Amino acid sequence: MAGYSGKFLRINLSTGQIDQENLDIELAMKFIGGRGLAAYLLAQEIEPETEPLGPANKIIFATGPLTGSQAPTGGRYMVVTKSPLTGTIASSNSGGFWGTELKRAGYDLIIVEGKSDKPCYIYINDNTVQIKDAKKYWGKLVSETTDLLLQETGDSKARVLTIGPAGEKLALLACVMNDKYRAAGRSGVGAVMGSKGLKAIVVRGTGKLSSARDDETKKVLTNIRKKIRENDVTGKGLPTYGTSVLVNLINESGIYPTNNFQGAYFETADKTSGETLADKYLVKNVACFGCPIACGRYSRVDDVEGEGPEYETVWAYGADCGVDDLVAIIKANKWCNEYGLDTISAGATIACAMEMYEKGVIDSDEIDGPALKFGSGEAIVEWTRKMGAGEGFGAKLALGSYRLAEEYGVPELSMSVKKLELPAYDPRGVQGHGLQYATSNRGGCHVRGYMIAPEILGLPEKLDPSSIEGKAVWVKTFQDLTAVIDSLGLCLFTSFALGPDDYKDMFNAIVGQDWTTEALLEAGERIWNIERMFNLKAGISPEEDKLPRRLLTEPIPKGPCKGHVHRLPELLPEYYKERGWNEQGLPTEAKLIQLDIA
Amino acid sequence: MVVEVKLFATFREGRFNERELELPEESSLSDLLKYLKIPEKDAKIIIVNGLATSVEHKLSNHDVIAIFPPIAGG
Structure with a gap:
């Protein structure tokens, strides 16, 4: 089926077993793919109390249905596992070229299980999948590892995902790097690879990826590219000066x-x-x-x-x-x-x-x-x-x-x-963004619902950053839409130029579906709730939906937002209500039934 | 009146980074943009003394004005 390869790899590093399994496409679509599908699979396959750096944890490298497609920015993939830093679900996103290469090799995702008793790496060359010795790469920096692995595999067109020495040493701040410079950065996912003795995954794929409806895809993507090109931010601001x-x-x-x-x-x-x-x-x-x-x-x-x-x-x-x-x-x-x-x-x-x-x-x-x-x-x-x-x-x-x-x-x-x-925005001066920090399923993160867009950048419309009115609805909507974009395999920066209907149009044309925008956003909400349920079962209680005390009690001392603190206690009840959760922050049975994840 | 003007990103090209300017009393942001030869439609984010505002805003002595083209990041 277009958009999905229909296959995935299950690689057990304890036994050396490599299995190619068929993907249940209906199930995949229910969670879109990428972040959403991997979250569902992780929740199904590991006990939420699992020790993150133990062999029972699993780490999933997942593409979305638009990864590798002609959709602009369609090169992204997710690393999903239980985080050793936070104890929550981890879903770290990265760009570059590795995700596309995995899709071209014929796989929607890889589930890595167990633990190797010696350093190893995985080499995927279309249908040939091997676990190989990585002893000589253990301890080496990312760029050198990348160059040496390309030499050993003899294919300069292959793509390398690797950890550096930090991941090997189980640093809880370790990330996964691909294409030398792109990072699945947050939540310590690199330490999970390190704990499994897995240094790298080298992928070479030669398959061609198609879309279900060629004429419709061409028409939709022409329009999407025009919007990105003509948008002041994606067409001018970001290309000129970067982030x-x-x-x-x-x-x-x-x-x-x-x-x-x-x-x-x-x-x-x-x-x-x-x-x-x-x-x-x-x-x-x-x-x-x-x-x-x-x-x-x-x-x-x-x-x-x-x-x-x-x-x-x-x-x-x-x-x-x-x-x-x-x-x-x-x-x-x-x-x-x-x-x-x-x-x-x-x-x-x-x-x-x-x-x-x-x-x-x-x-x-x-x-x-x-x-x-x-x-x-x-x-x-x-x-x-x-x-x-x-x-x-x-x-x-x-x-x-x-x-x-x-x-x-x-x-x-x-x-x-x-x-x-926490990242680079003080929530005391941006109330919605602070609510999003407190409720993000992976902890202090700006890219689970980038409220800076409406509150500071005026995209898609300007909101007063110091006001709390209406912010809970905005945060929920941004979080659900972000789950959709991540799961499709696209870059969040497209959202500066595109709206929910655009993502629906791309998904329908490439995958060959007739979803409504509401159905796509509901899938985003389903993903959000699956992640929330994983965290709750892992012992991350709603009391953790909080901000550091300083941000609630110490006013900003100087500058334009002098005197501001964050008003989380006023925002949180409204947010829970908007989410259809009870007053304690727990998803209700009715909400889970509505989302078909009860 | 004297105001402090800060320009960013592409607005710096051919202009300046930061400068004190003397403007007629009752000047608005719109007047300032005309003086700077920045089309109003391009000045997407204007911050006066830390608060985002619109071009109709009347300026006061010693205002600090930051003017940005459309930008984003993350």
Whole structure:
């Protein structure tokens, strides 16, 4: 069936068993694919209480029905597992070319089970699937591993997904990297690969992907491409300056967290902005598979070069650590890419450590590296390297800010939700976005419902960021739509130019269906609830739908949002109601029956 | 009156990053955009003293004005 390969791989690393199984297409469509289907499968196949780094956990690499299609940005895939960082479901998204290659090889997804007793990698060459020895790659950085695996397999057109040393050492901030520079970044998914002894998955696929309705697809995609091209953001803003063009806007809006969220305005933000990056260090723009936007940046400074840094990275290592040295940020970003670390959580954890150090919670005698002082470029670069290598105090940092702060008796200094570090927007000045942080199924995350779009960017319409009125409905709608886009296999950035009807049109034309927009959004809601139910069964109670105390009780001290705090207690009941959950935040039986997941 | 104007992204090209400007009393944002030769339709986000506002907004002495073209990221 067009859109779905109809097959998936089940690979057990304990036994070496490799099975090719048929995909139940009806079931796949119920959850769309990608993030949604993988969430359902994970919930079916593991006990929610499973130890995330034990052999009973599974890790799923899943494409969506539009991954590898001609739909613009259709190159994305998801890594779904139980997170060792948060204990919630993890679903980390990445672009590049690896997802498309997996689809071309003939598989919608891969389920990896068990644990290898020695380092291994998986090599998929269309129908030939092998588990191979990876001893000589264990310990190597991401770029070198990628180059060596391409050499060993002898196919320069193959695509490589790998972990770096951080994942091997079970750093809870470890990510999965593909195509050298693209990251399934959040929730510690790289540590799950490491716990299974799985260094990499190399894929080569030569199949052709078709659409169900050629004429309709051509017509729909012509219209979609026109919308993306002619949209001011996707056609001009993002291609010209990349994601870090946001630095100045978010700062001028007074919601740019500084010094571990102690402030929300960074006087020298412009020194780290997308404009400065373009002016001084940009080599070229980079695009993922099938992407007309090309927001990626390839930068060079001294002998360090590679993709990035993105907006979130610039913030985490920049303002959040009080650093306005873009060269140091580029170098820290490079270490994250090479060791395989989530740039948001890694930078934010250093910021947390800096506050603990400056407040005397961490003593200078305890650390075996540069002083953890806000503003230190040297500190962000060296501590990132030590986190990646698991050296000394760096190994402690690599477990994330929550565990660090909790160990020292100051958990309130971890700016995280459900133990996942918050990203680059201070929720005290954007009420809807804060509600989304608190209720995200994977913890402190901005890409489960990007409320910055309406509250700051005015997309699709401008909302007052300081108001709470109507925000619960917006958050629910954005969360459900985001689940749809993730599950289709498209990039969230398309949503700056497209609306729900556009995703429905692409899905119908390529897969050959006649869904309504309402049905597609209901599938998004189904996905959201499946993830919520997994978390509840895993012991993540609704009491975890919260924000760090600082953001609820300490007003922003200066700048445009001076005096603001987040009003979560007023927003949460309305959100639960909009979701059709009870007052305690539990999905009702009626809601689960309505969504056909009772 | 004197206002501080900050320009971002493509608006900097051929203009400036940040500058103090003297404007006639009662000037509006619309007047400022005309002075800067920025078409109103291109100035998608305008922030005055930290608050997003529209082109009809009347300016006051010492206002800090940040003007952005359509941008996004994440």
